[in-house]
Amino acid sequence: MDIIIKNGRIIDGTGNPWFKADLAIEGGKIIDIGVLDSLKGEKVVNAKGLVICPGFIDIHSHADSTNLVHPQQESTIRQGITTIIGGNCGYGLAPINHDKKDLILKYLTNIIRFSDDFKIDWSSFGEYLAKIEKVGMASNMILLLGHGTMRISAMGFDDREPTDEELAIMKNYTTEAMEVGALGLSTGLFYPPGIFAKTEEIIELCKIVSEYNGYYFSHIRSYGPKLMKSIRETIKIGRKAYLPVQVSHISIFGKPFWGTADAVLSLIERARDKGLEINCDMHPYDSVMTGLEMLLPPWVFEGGIIKTLERLKDPETREKIKYDQLHGCEGWDEWFPIEVIGWENILPVMLHSEKYKPHKGRNFKEISEIFKMDLFDTVYDLMIEEEGEASMIITHLRGEEDIINFMKSNLTAFETDGSSVAPYGELAEVNPHPRFYGTYPKILGEFVREKQVLTLETAIRKSTSLPAQMVGLLDRGLLKPGSWADIVIFDPKTVIDKATYANPHQYPIGINYVIVNGKIVLENGERVDILPGKVLRHEK
Numbered sequence: 140m141d142i143i144i145k146n147g148r149i150i151d152g153t154g155n156p157w158f159k160a161d162l163a164i165e166g167g168k169i170i171d172i173g174v175l176d177s178l179k180g181e182k183v184v185n186a187k188g189l190v191i192c193p194g195f196i197d198i199h200s201h202a203d204s205t206n207l208v209h210p211q212q213e214s215t216i217r218q219g220i221t222t223i224i225g226g227n228c229g230y231g232l233a234p235i236n237h238d239k240k241d242l243i244l245k246y247l248t249n250i251i252r253f254s255d256d257f258k259i260d261w262s263s264f265g266e267y268l269a270k271i272e273k274v275g276m277a278s279n280m281i282l283l284l285g286h287g288t289m290r291i292s293a294m295g296f297d298d299r300e301p302t303d304e305e306l307a308i309m310k311n312y313t314t315e316a317m318e319v320g321a322l323g324l325s326t327g328l329f330y331p332p333g334i335f336a337k338t339e340e341i342i343e344l345c346k347i348v349s350e351y352n353g354y355y356f357s358h359i360r361s362y363g364p365k366l367m368k369s370i371r372e373t374i375k376i377g378r379k380a381y382l383p384v385q386v387s388h389i390s391i392f393g394k395p396f397w398g399t400a401d402a403v404l405s406l407i408e409r410a411r412d413k414g415l416e417i418n419c420d421m422h423p424y425d426s427v428m429t430g431l432e433m434l435l436p437p438w439v440f441e442g443g444i445i446k447t448l449e450r451l452k453d454p455e456t457r458e459k460i461k462y463d464q465l466h467g468c469e470g471w472d473e474w475f476p477i478e479v480i481g482w483e484n485i486l487p488v489m490l491h492s493e494k495y496k497p498h499k500g501r502n503f504k505e506i507s508e509i510f511k512m513d514l515f516d517t518v519y520d521l522m523i524e525e526e527g528e529a530s531m532i533i534t535h536l537r538g539e540e541d542i543i544n545f546m547k548s549n550l551t552a553f554e555t556d557g558s559s560v561a562p563y564g565e566l567a568e569v570n571p572h573p574r575f576y577g578t579y580p581k582i583l584g585e586f587v588r589e590k591q592v593l594t595l596e597t598a599i600r601k602s603t604s605l606p607a608q609m610v611g612l613l614d615r616g617l618l619k620p621g622s623w624a625d626i627v628i629f630d631p632k633t634v635i636d637k638a639t640y641a642n643p644h645q646y647p648i649g650i651n652y653v654i655v656n657g658k659i660v661l662e663n664g665e666r667v668d669i670l671p672g673k674v675l676r677h678e679k
């Protein structure tokens with residue numbers, strides 16, 4: 140045997156109670172579970188006092204975007220993730236129409252900002268998969284085709300419906316991606332250019348995904364004022380295109396709407412009763428990280444970032460933007476009166492300019508006081524100075540009662556909605572959301588051990604076999620003979636997240652071992668310098 144893990148408690152991912160057994164690994168797979176005294180292992184891991192469970196399957200990740208510059212995936216591996224589902228929220232690194240490359244790169248800055256010497260030497264989805272396979276990866280990856288990237292490649296950043304010709308181009312891109320193993324299609328219907336797409340456009344593309352037995356994942360148009368309407372749109376797409384749908388990072392934004400998780404869940408359950416396979420995923424933080432787009436009306440973003448910056452620089456247009464921010468406007472489903480969010484709860488992040496970088500970690504109220512500026516103008520000036528590349532964290536946007544209600548539902552799997560970053564190298568420069576490092580340890584430490592919202596077995600099921608089942612991944616997510624050996628060994632008495640808003644680059648504690656495809660990548664809390672992850676291709 141390559142590895143034998145002894146003396147631990149096994150939680151197999153089904154939700155069943157733990158049991159004591161040894162586990163043997165050979166050739167990347169789990170060979171045996173039981174009393175294995177007679178077996179000899181090249182390596183023996185003593186898991187006394189620890190839990191052995193399947194590696195976490197992060198069903199909503201953006202770690203694919205950072206993989207080309209950081210294949211070690213430090214913040215991902217350190218929290219026990221062994222498989223990521225990437226390409227979410229409409230963001231993808233393929234297909235790239237090189238005539239639209241600059242628009243695409245600006246669009247992607249919400250999740251990754253490449254250095255100037257970074258080369259994009261691929262075009263199609265297939266070429267991109269070949270590229271990441273060549274670079275390698277620490278955890279396994281399954282990729283969705285991002286609608287936003289594809290739409291820009293087909294028709295730029297225009298606020299209009301596609302022509303027949305442009306729709307045909309998008310359909311070709313979709314066919315091509317599904318042929319080479321994309322899991323399905325993701326949309327970001329809140330972000331431009333996804334927000335410019337009508338429901339019909341998505342249905343047409345999903346019909347192709349459906350022919351390949353693929354999936355539709357959506358960052359829906361609104362998690363606040365128009366949440367129910369947005370979920371109904373997802374249901375409609377699933378029904379019309381005959382495919383399973385995923386409501387990404389289910390949330391209720393904004394205090395006036397808190398307390399409605401039961402109504403949201405029953406809407407989803409009714410759709411399931413009628414035969415639609417619809418699921419959700421979530422992370423456990425009351426804050427979100429998103430583009431500054433959420434603060435501004437969608438028309439400001441039409442045509443791409445260069446035009447956006449021109450609008451922000453024009454005094455008359457600024458007045459109009461401000462007016463719409465105060466009163467809302469047509470086509471802006473996620474509009475909130477700003478006092479619902481609260482300026483003091485909005486922290487600009489991913490700052491690069493000399494002017495604003497020193498104010499990393501401060502909120503807009505503090506920044507406007509420092510520069511003695513009107514609050515709205517502070518946002519516009521910062522966006523101009525950062526060349527449209529800043530993001531933001533909004534704290535206290537979700538209520539704890541809703542988070543707990545969603546957590547307890549059978550329909551929600553856990554996810555990070557994070558990219559991979561590290562406390563070293565170029566990615567140490569960004570200030571990420573703490574969830575990039577701490578999601579699973581926070582669930583296990585805070586919501587299982589401290590608050591006792593879930594049992595350990597249920598929390599692990601929602602991090603392993605449940606997300607695996609949601610994407611048809613039946614040889615991972617469970618500890619059983621024949622499964623791939625993706626395994627985490629952690630200490631249930633100490634496991635907890637350490638990352639904070641002020642100091643996000645901190646590894647969690649209590650995650651001792653991580654094994655990917657039978658290879659140890661984290662040993663006694665220390666990284667091993669190998670990249671055993673694989674691209675997992677969806678098959679029809």
Ligand SMILES: [Zn+2]
Nearest residue numbers: 228358387388
């Ligand atoms: Zn999203």
Ligand SMILES: [Zn+2]
Nearest residue numbers: 199227228556
């Ligand atoms: Zn996302």
